[in-house]
Amino acid sequence: MIRDITIGQYYPADSLLHRLDPRVKLLGTLVFIVSLFIADSWLGYVLAAAFLALMIRLSNVPLKFMLRGLKAVMILLLISVGFNIFLTDGEHVLLEFWIIKITWEGVKQALFMGTRLIFLIMGSSLMTLTTTPNQLTDGLETGLGFLKKIHVPIHEIAMMMSIALRFIPILIEETDKIMKAQMARGADFETGGLIQKAKALVPILVPLFISSFRRATDLAMAMEARCYNGGDRTKMKPLKYETRDYITYVVFAIYLALMILVGRL
Amino acid sequence: MIELKNINYTYGGGTTQQIHALKDVSLQIPDGQFIGLIGHTGSGKSTLIQHLNGLVKATSGDILYNGQSIYAEGFSMKGLRSKVGLVFQYPEHQLFETDVFTDVCFGPKNLGLDAEEIRARAREALDLVGLDESYDKVSPFELSGGQKRRVAIAGVLAMKPDVLILDEPTAGLDPKGRDEILDQVAKLHRERGITVVLVSHSMEDVAKYVDRIIVMNHGQVAFDGVPKEVFRHYQELETMGLAAPQVTYIVQALRAKGFPIGEDITTVEEAKAAILQVVGGKR
Amino acid sequence: MGIIKASKLIYEYIKRDEEGNPEGVNRAVDQVDIDIQPGQFVAILGHNGSGKSTLAKHMNALLLPTEGTIWVGDKDTSLEDNLWDVRRTAGMVFQNPDNQIIGTVVEEDVGFGPENLAVPTQEIWKRVDRSLEAVGMTAYRYHSPNKLSGGQKQRVAIAGIMAMKPRCIVLDEPTAMLDPNGRKEVIRTVRELNRAEGITVILITHYMEEVIEADRVYVMDGGRVVMEGTPKEVFARTEELKGYRLDVPQVTELAWELKKAGLPLTDGILTIDDFVDEILAIHQKSGK
Structure with a gap:
């Protein structure tokens, strides 16, 4: 069970995602997480799913491996879904007995929340799976380097x-x-x-x-x-942006724009 | 008596490679034997000993303890573990109490014995490993490597096992510390008639003590016999990443040069006697 | 003057009771004089608690002498300004292979030392390539250290030190936690570095078979150097070694036992070949 946790693990492989600059991946993950909270419609989730699927495809990490990581957080997932189902009030009551009331809004909310959580976990574990801890910390260190100015020991x-x-x-x-x-x-x-x-x-x-x-x-x-x-x-592997990194930034920008657009519809 | 019948153990699978750690292992461990279990890292010897007290469950096959299948429904694993005592390699993995005596009490306490019996057993176990009362109140973390190991062994002995399995009890000890621990174990075997399984990398260490050697290689039993029989296969042992005691090579080298000496010599004492018989000495 | 030289070196630490009050002073290293020449393969032997590891830590300025002086590459380790020079001159490999690897990928770990020395990136890569080559771990450069065997991990640790281009490597019981194959692997690597690269090696150990090919052996007991000489000279004093909780290889032991029984064997036989030759000579003589 404890071995199933894939968050924070690195999956050695050679892929576009593995080669990307960690700063790109860090920001990308942030963008993806933000996009999940913007999404409030089925279309938004479909778009996010498609984007996530594309990224997983590009990462050469077997889907099975990623799904195994989800097992470990199943309980957390079930609890939050449960909360949403039972505690969301709404007009379209599906089921009601004693103090329990299940509404259509609640189910919808729970489904959204569940999907959001699953995507969030998969998205962030995709980052750690394709980035060695060293790259990750390098990325954080360089990416958040500006914090040094305010004496954060980054x-x-x-x-x-x-x-x-x-x-x-x-x-x-x-x-x-x-x-x-x-x-x-x-x-x-x-x-x-x-x-x-x-x-x-x-x-x-x-x-x-x-x-x-x-x-x-x-x-x-x-x-x-x-x-x-x-x-x-000095650094053995100093971070340096390549063309693919700039392209990826653009891709993320387009994705975020699309998500905002879909959210507005 | 422990009997292993066609034990297989596999793990992994799914996304990782499946590993066949034990392949059709059948063995008998009669009461009262002193056995050396030898194999290089990854030969399956550690997996094997964890089967003997039910910490790892075989994928297929059966293990009988005194004729009873340990996999039978209602068989008490806790009972088995008190009878087949297993001491792991690093004492640091089991010592946790504030003083030596309380730590040794942990095993018998888990067996649900009454307080007096627990104390009596702990005292006896500590005596058996040669630690007198002056150590009772010492923190186990302040002891030397060899002493920690003694406390760890006492912690298992306090459950009064019939079989004592020691996983590399001498790792990291200096030569004297190694001899002290092994002598202590040999004494236990001699005086208490307890069955001992000594897991080791080193043929030299076990050759002096054991009456049977089981060699594991690639999850299978490669050799099983008295030391001199097993050491006769010294060339095959080398291909398994093991070596016979140096004295075996000395004897072989002497024989190769035509020196009349018997083949079945496994200890320095035997070699000394055999050589003196040929060339004579003062005594 | 040698590459490492100690004069009247003393190290004391204060023993404390459970409440942290000082109980007494323990002397871990006592009046040690050593002089190690560049290019030598030196072994320091001793049982657990003999002070050999404490001495080793002085060679890297991880510990500083209470009294006396130790010079590493002419630098007095007790002077703050010499600290980094000392550590650059004498690299250190420790006992537990897991607890000294910092990187999560083999090559990144080897690069850690040069990074700390602010070596330019391109040069780091060159050094990492060379060091991995020198210890025979190039094939594993992209692996995670966790997946390696103990012997391989120690070779990575050695490469990590090599990449800092030290003149001297101090190995503090590098084989104590390894199986026989891992032990051989590490010793072979170290000996090769000594021979091919001319690195001074100081090997701390209690395994006697590892010191047979050393140029010089020091034996420690109770914080003091109690024996010193070539392996042959040291092993000749079998009984004394046993008194220091040490052991000799079986061939030396057998020769010693036979000598005690009256056979005219030379002292400190270290190899099977020497032993066989001498026994055969005796046999021929007695046959006539």
Whole structure:
């Protein structure tokens, strides 16, 4: 289950999307998310779907892989859909008993909300799937470089993000090992009430925290030994816009314009 | 007695490549044996031991513990895990309590024993690994690598298992620490008659102690026999990324040059005796 | 003067109890004198807790001496201004392969060091190419480090240091967490770098079979250097080594045992070939 989370994972492949400048992808993702909130009609969603489908196609990431990532956020999705169905008031009542009232508006709202969420997750995971964490942080660092002027430590934030992303898979694996080691000592993570279950987590969390701290000190030392001081650095892969990046910006602009237009209809 | 019948285990599939980690493995582990389980990383040995206490479920095949299928409905996995104790490679993965004694109590506590029995078992387990009362109140995180490993082993011993499986108990220890742990385990086996399965990369480490070696390669049992039988295949072992103890190579090199020495020598002591028999010494 | 030289080096740290109050002073490195010549392959042996890792961290100015001095490439590490020169001269590879790789792609990790040194982009690429080539990891340059074996990860870490063009590499127990194949892989790589590139190598380890081909061996115990010499000289003192919680290869052990039993063998036999030759010579003589 925990392994199914694809957000933040990188899918190595060679595609147009993989080659794009991360700043383009970051802004593109932002544009896409904004467009989802502009869309308020079926036509808008169809357009967004078509655009998303095109991007997935261009990314060479298997659709199956992306859908698997959705599974992990299913609960969140169901909750928000549920809220919309049950809590939206409207004129066209479809079903009513006791205190529950389901209206056509609610269903519509829920469908929109569900689609929006799915698209949002797929859109943003498409970005992380096609961008290495390093590129991503580079993109953020350069793209948000102007924030440095107001003393936001953007390089440090970017570095922290990239390290976090590198260690997520390692820590997931480690959690698995710790769970097994404790299960071998008769630990039970499945039965019992909420409090008992929470208590059962202690034997997992303590070793995990201790190991994480250890990793952090080790890593800090390794970075220091490699002359890292956060100061003047050059880049192995400096970000440079290519023609395809400019074209993509234009494509995104057209897309956004279309979405606004459709929204106005 | 643990009996594995045609165990297969596959994982992955879907978008990733399917991996066949265990292929039709059949084995018997009778009570009281001291077994060395050898294989390089990815040979399936770690997967195999996790089958023995039900942490990983076979894709097909059956495992019998004292004649009972562990996959049968109503079979208590918790009960099995207390009888087939598994100590993982890194003690850091299981130590979590504020002091050594409480940490060792974790296993028996999970078995639902009463407080007195829990304490008695923890004390006994710590004695078995050679840690006296002076360690009881020490934080497990302040111990040396070798001591941590002892506490981890005690944590499993406190459940009074019939079978003790140790996954590379000597990794990262210095030579003396390695010998101390292995001697302790050998003593346990000798004095308690407990069945021991020692997982290792190193033939040299296990040759001295075990009475049976199982070699895993590509998810299958490649060799299974007494050490000297297995080491006879030293050339095949090399193709599996393993090596016989250095002493095997010494003996082979001597034989190749016409020195009259027997083939089945697996330890330094045996080699010493055999060479002295030929050339004579003071004693 | 050698590339790394320590004189009366002492490192002490304050032991604290649970509340953080000082309990006493622990001396991890005690009066160490070493002098390592450029181009040498030096091994520092010792059991866990003998102070060998603490000493290693001084060679990279990760720790600074409490007393005494250590010079790396003529620079006193205790002077703040020398810090980056010291780290550039002596690169450091650590024990846990996972905890020293920063990049999420192999080649990006190798580029991390040169980036920190503000090396121009084109030059970084050249160095990354060369370093990956030197450790034989070019085929994996686009891979994620998480998918590599332990030995491969350590080779990436070594490439990451090589890309900084140090004169000297200090490896702090690089094989302790590896399986035998990974261990061999790393040692072969390091030896090749020493031979082909003339890099000074300082290998910290407790695996005796890794030091057989070293030019010089130091043995540490209780923070002190207790033995020093060529591998042959050091291994000749088998009993003493055992006293320091260390071990000798089986062939050395066997030769030593036979010698104790009265066979006229030379001290510190390190290879099977030498052993076989000597035994055969004895056999022929006794046969006559």
